[in-house]
Amino acid sequence: MKNVMMVIWGAFCVFQISIACAEQLPNVVIIFTDDQGYSDVGCFGAEGFETPHLDQMAAEGMKFTDFYVAQAVCGASRAALLTGCYPNRIGMLGAPSSHSNYGIHANEMLIPELVKQKGYATAMYGKWHLGHRVASLPMQHGFDDYFGLPYSNDMWPFHPTAGDRFPDLPTIEKNDVVEYNSDQTQLTRWYTERAIKFIHRNRKTPFFLYLAHSMPHVPLFVSKKHKGVSQQGMYGDVISEIDWSVGQILNTLKRCGIDDNTLVIFTSDNGPWLSYGNHAGSCRPLREGKGTTWEGGMREPCIMRWPGKIPAGSVCNEVAATIDLFPTIAHLTGAPVSENKIDGKNIWPLMSGQSEARSPHKAYYYYWGRHLQAVRSGDWKLHFPHGYRTLVGKGGNDGIPSAYKNGHTPLALFNLKDDMGETTNVAQANPKVVKELQALADEIRAQIGDSATKIQGAELRQPQLFD
Numbered sequence: 076m077k078n079v080m081m082v083i084w085g086a087f088c089v090f091q092i093s094i095a096c097a098e099q100l101p102n103v104v105i106i107f108t109d110d111q112g113y114s115d116v117g118c119f120g121a122e123g124f125e126t127p128h129l130d131q132m133a134a135e136g137m138k139f140t141d142f143y144v145a146q147a148v149c150g151a152s153r154a155a156l157l158t159g160c161y162p163n164r165i166g167m168l169g170a171p172s173s174h175s176n177y178g179i180h181a182n183e184m185l186i187p188e189l190v191k192q193k194g195y196a197t198a199m200y201g202k203w204h205l206g207h208r209v210a211s212l213p214m215q216h217g218f219d220d221y222f223g224l225p226y227s228n229d230m231w232p233f234h235p236t237a238g239d240r241f242p243d244l245p246t247i248e249k250n251d252v253v254e255y256n257s258d259q260t261q262l263t264r265w266y267t268e269r270a271i272k273f274i275h276r277n278r279k280t281p282f283f284l285y286l287a288h289s290m291p292h293v294p295l296f297v298s299k300k301h302k303g304v305s306q307q308g309m310y311g312d313v314i315s316e317i318d319w320s321v322g323q324i325l326n327t328l329k330r331c332g333i334d335d336n337t338l339v340i341f342t343s344d345n346g347p348w349l350s351y352g353n354h355a356g357s358c359r360p361l362r363e364g365k366g367t368t369w370e371g372g373m374r375e376p377c378i379m380r381w382p383g384k385i386p387a388g389s390v391c392n393e394v395a396a397t398i399d400l401f402p403t404i405a406h407l408t409g410a411p412v413s414e415n416k417i418d419g420k421n422i423w424p425l426m427s428g429q430s431e432a433r434s435p436h437k438a439y440y441y442y443w444g445r446h447l448q449a450v451r452s453g454d455w456k457l458h459f460p461h462g463y464r465t466l467v468g469k470g471g472n473d474g475i476p477s478a479y480k481n482g483h484t485p486l487a488l489f490n491l492k493d494d495m496g497e498t499t500n501v502a503q504a505n506p507k508v509v510k511e512l513q514a515l516a517d518e519i520r521a522q523i524g525d526s527a528t529k530i531q532g533a534e535l536r537q538p539q540l541f542d
Contacts, residue, residue, distance in 0.1 A: 100193055100281040100408055101381070102337040104324060105186075105400065107156065107285070108317055109149065109202060109227070109292035110365055111343035112356030115314055116376045120359060123307030124314050128322030129341060129378060136339075136380030137389040137426060141491075143396040144345055146442055147365050147372030149227055150204040152344040152397070153287070157185040157205070159401030159419035163442055163523040166538040171206055172230050173242055177538040178206015179216060184413040186401055187217030187283055192410045196277040200266040201287030202227065207245075208541050214250050218285075222248045222269050228259055228289045228296075235475055259296035262289050263313075267320040271327045278331040281408075286324070288317055293351050294474055309473075310354055325380075335382045338407070342377040342397065350477050352470030362497045367463045368441035368448040369497055370456075379426055386428040393434040394451065395422045416534060438515040445526040450516045454492040457502075457512035458484050459527065488512075 114120040117130045118138060145155030145162055154160070154167035158179075162168055165183055179185070187197035198220040199213045206212070207225040214221055224246060231237065231244035233256070243255035270286050290296065290313045297312045301319065305311025321341060328334040347356035349364040358364055358371035365372055377395075379385055398419035405412050406421045420435035441449035448461045464479040471477040488502035488509055502509050516525075524532030 099336065100195070101384075102282050102284075102328075102333060103186075103190070103404055103407075104284045104286065104328075104337060104339045105156070106321060106324065106339070106341045107153070107201070107287045108341075108343040109287075109289055110345060110348050110356065111291055111314070111317075111376070112347035112364065113358040113361050113371065113374055113376055115291075115343075115347070115356040115358075116378070118378075119376045121314070122357075124305035124311030126314065126318040128318045128325065132321065132325065132339065132341065132380045133378045133388075135382065135387050136378055136385050137391055137428070139377035139379070139391045139395055141392055141394050142342060142375055142377035143373050143394070143439060144343075144375055145373075145396065145398055146444075147345040147367055149202075149292075149344055153202075153204050154179060156344075156397040156400060157187075157285075158183050159398050159417035160415075161398065161418045161440065161442065161519075161523060163445060163532070164416070164418065164534060165536050167205065168444055170227060171204065172226055172240075173207060174240075175206065176541045178208055178211025178541070180537065180539045181210070181215070182415070183536070184415060185216050186404055187213075187285070189217075189401065189405055189410045189412065190281075190283045190408055191217055193408050194281065195408075196273075196280050196282040197284075198270070198273045198282070199223065199285040199287065200269045200273075201285075202289045202292075203287070206539065209250055210541075211539060212247065212250055220249065220269075220273065222246075223266065223287070224262075224289055227292055228262070229293055231256060234294060259289070259294070260298050262296065263316050263320055264298050267323050271323060274324070274327050274331060274333075278333055283404075286320075288320070290317060291356060293348060293354050293476075295354050308353060310356060314356075338379065338381040338384070340377070340379050340400065343375045346372045346375070348476075349466050349470055350479055351474065352472050352477060354472075354474050355470060360496045363463065363465060366443075367465075368443050368458070368461075369463070370491070370495060373441060381426075385426055389428050391425050393425055393432070394436050394439050395425055395434060396436075396439065399435075415536070438512075438519070440516070440519050445524060447516060447520060447525040447527065450512050450519075451491070452512055452515055454490050455505075455508050455512060456489045456491050456497070457509060457516075458487040458489075458497075459516070460485050461527070 117126040150170040151162035201223040245252040246257040301316040346364040361371035363369035363371045424432035465482040487500040
């Protein structure tokens with residue numbers, strides 16, 4: 076009888092362990108930089124500086140060559156990342172500042188709110204940019220802890236182009252301003268140290284960590300330890316410190332014994348601010364940069380790592396985007412999404428290296444503000460006639476920007492597989508492709524509008540508005 080009971084007890088223990096293993100939820104870390112160019116990572120072709128930790132992350136994970144943000148501007152891009160929506164759908168456009176009277180709506184579900192349904196600890200350190208009023212800050216949208224800047228680090232009185240447009244820049248902890256005009260040479264280190272402490276505190280609990288660096292957005296600042304370490308001056312030094320930060324996060328996960336159960340994602344919010352010259356990054360061989368719907372504005376370096384789940388040393392050439400992170404995390408955690416419609420797709424088949432996996436996007440859309448300027452499907456990208464900003468000369472020097480001039484493109488079709496630099500318009504030779512992409516554009520116009528065609532859109536939601 077005793078032996079029978081031991082067998083039953085042993086079977087029960089195995090059953091309980093199996094349940095525990097099945098219910099083990101992955102930790103998720105998103106590292107999001109600001110204005111970093113496509114080729115500003117070693118494994119994406121960086122010149123003049125090295126990124127050994129990011130390169131190692133790619134060697135141990137997957138590099139995405141065709142990874143997109145939703146708009147080439149800070150606030151809109153971050154809204155898309157956290158909600159899984161094109162920012163037009165939720166009314167979060169542009170780059171809200173201290174003067175803005177809107178923020179992310181309380182009815183929108185963000186990634187931290189998604190995973191808190193499964194018992195996750197959540198924290199954000201860095202640049203927020205979804206509204207500066209208390210109701211719009213991270214603590215009211217699913218984060219258990221927050222420290223950072225409410226918007227871009229150039230929105231302060233000391234920037235050379237600021238004039239009298241901006242008041243003192245607040246640093247916020249949870250919901251409280253703890254300092255004005257903080258020492259920006261310490262921002263990357265401060266964010267990193269807090270992220271490390273959060274990981275240590277929650278190593279036995281599933282967690283979501285959003286580390287949104289203020290750099291390399293101008294004005295550039297770097298700590299004394301990392302100053303002068305690169306051949307590319309201040310910009311290279313700043314990227315080197317960000318790479319150091321990535322290394323600190325990865326090493327902390329290993330020391331805590333949770334490396335194998337943590338998905339780490341690295342990417343940036345938009346392309347480089349080219350008018351700042353030697354204080355801006357590079358997006359070689361892509362065309363243009365921040366503030367445009369050319370590839371240099373919206374295609375970003377992206378690396379994902381999850382040992383044992385994402386194949387090491389792999390490369391994904393399929394279209395994927397920041398809007399896909401929300402539904403993918405929902406899939407991985409089993410967390411239910413809200414009834415609000417989103418635009419992102421589950422890209423776990425791509426991330427896990429499934430041999431037949433293809434991009435879930437029939438089309439990907441490039442908006443600037445409310446203007447639909449381009450659409451991509453497969454290898455084809457169609458630009459609709461639009462103006463855009465382009466550099467005069469080679470850009471500014473040492474933090475002083477140069478001027479832009481107005482450029483204009485007619486209806487233009489590019490095969491991004493053969494011509495990722497968008498140099499040769501092949502619209503005349505491919506009228507059928509042009510017609511197909513125009514039809515795809517009409518589908519999104521009907522949903523979220525297009526100022527160029529004066530279509531309002533039937534599925535628009537509003538941001539939170541303040542008096």
